[in-house]
Amino acid sequence: MKLAVPTETRPGERRVAMVPEVVGRLPGVEVAVQAGAGRAAHFGDDAYQERGASVVGDLAALLEGAEVVAKVQPPTPEELASWPEGLTLVSFLAPLAQPEVVQALADRRATVFSLDLLPRISRAQAMDALSSQATVAGYRAALAAAELLPKFFPLLMTAAGTVPPAKVLVIGAGVAGLQAIATARRLGAQVRAYDVRAAAKEEVQSLGATFVELPLETQEGAGGYARAQSEEFLTRQRELLAKEVAAADVVLTTAAVPGRRAPVLVTRSMVQQMAPGSVVVDLAADSGGNCEVTQAGQDVEVGEVVVRGLSNPPSGMPTHASFLYARNVANFLALLVRDGQLAPDFGDEIVNSTCVVRQGEVLHGPTREALGLPPLAPLADPVTDSAGTAPPTEPSSPTKEATS
Known part of the structure; x- marks a missing residue:
């Protein structure tokens, strides 16, 4: 499976979604990093290559053949216009704050996992990017x-x-x-x-x-x-x-x-x-x-x-913020990748809760409402598919008032 890590384009964003040290901890995953993506966080292209990642200068070439894209901030609708269809995105999304981005992702038939929707359970602590960034x-x-x-x-x-x-x-x-x-x-x-x-x-x-x-x-x-x-x-x-x-x-x-x-x-x-x-x-x-x-x-x-x-x-504080975020992403990817193949288990509470869009279908209830979409029909008796995973259900969306 190929994981693409583009340069962050949002104004003022200096973090990067993957750091060299974490690249080697992703068995079965081919990591491609856009040239200069880690520069603002003081991670040079050579450091990525030494850890086995490829460095690609052109965004189109970076995304070619990629199955998963890891970012800190979500892409803008303008960026998404040039993305291939069917990609899987892992990032912060804050879907209610920017429903237009969610709609643009749905239009590209993307599958989107938003790390700010992680459930607060013990098993998710190592993936809790909200907490790691709140520490910084x-x-x-x-x-x-x-x-x-x-x-x-x-x-x-x-x-x-x-x-x-x-x-x-x-x-x-x-x-x-x-x-x-x-x-x-x-x-x-x-x-x-x-x-x-x-x-x-x-x-x-x-x-x-x-x-x-x-x-x-x-x-x-x-x-x-x-x-x-x-x-x-x-x-x-x-x-x-x-x-x-x-x-x-x-x-x-x-x-x-x-x-x-x-x-x-x-x-x-x-x-x-x-x-x-x-x-x-x-x-x-x-x-x-x-x-x-x-x-x-x-x-x-x-x-x-x-x-x-x-x-x-x-x-x-982009160096350590990126290091912590990359570890969160790597731990989350462990739920999505099996034997080097992208195979998310949508019956898993963490996967289900964080999935905002699945293959172009907006699953996050509050975001569907914000976009004027009808509520999803509940599944009365979920059954597993041939791969042993449950069919998509609407992710939970508890109110998170964080004093964090």
Whole structure:
């Protein structure tokens, strides 16, 4: 089976879907990489060739004979116009956020697996690209805050006097939030953290931070995620968080809902109550932001407070972000490839849940609705086909409010 790895074309994307070290861990898979695909992540063409991959300069030649394409970002509809029909794509897709891409893929009779739809089960952990990239994002958020803050993060005792530690508030204790907590603690800050899930308390405390408890109902959802909150809940939450935000030197926000707008947790008036020189770093900037004033990829000043909207934060650390993502892709491909042949088992929960399009048929229910397609008829009594795999069913699509 031939796996093609094109250069990422989305503006600002520096990651690559496969790295040289992982190429050799794909038995029975012929890997072809577009020339220069790894350059922005500091993986040269020679390194790929040393690991057994072929390097192809022309995209058309790269895709010729390929069965699977691995990408970080999905192709644009314009790119897809030149793709051969019937390819299988593995990437992040966020299908609800860009249904036009899903339609273009369906028009090319593609089969598409979106890694942001992985079910949160133990067996899927090694493929969990959302979590691996959130780890990078959380680390970068803390570093960005330390760079912007006109104060030290750690407690310093000097001959000139004692400098108190910075006070950091992390809102959302999912993967990104926990990594932000750990990094801020390593830098010496005094860290407090809040999450709508009561279960997050133990994880926050294990990192040496203080868990902020508010008189609100816990919002535990399926698979360890928080469930989506009502506007009434969010209003009350903001009222209770206002005091915590005002007391912080740094606020790091990490709450995101894949495929939907991020919840607004920090209002303009809350930012205005922060001390001069304070900083807000918003990891949900690309999905609208957790802060009311956030602009993706920009620093916004509210009085003397800076609000940074981090856009695609994992791309800012492309070497390790690509390494982690490539390992996720390789582990996922193990479910799709048998004896060097593409043979996905659609009866597998992971394969079924992540399959958005199968041979041109859109399976993802919410995306079908967004495209104006009728719901798929449920299978009353699924039977296996001659290959021993179950026929296609509509993938599950749990709401994932990630405080990650």
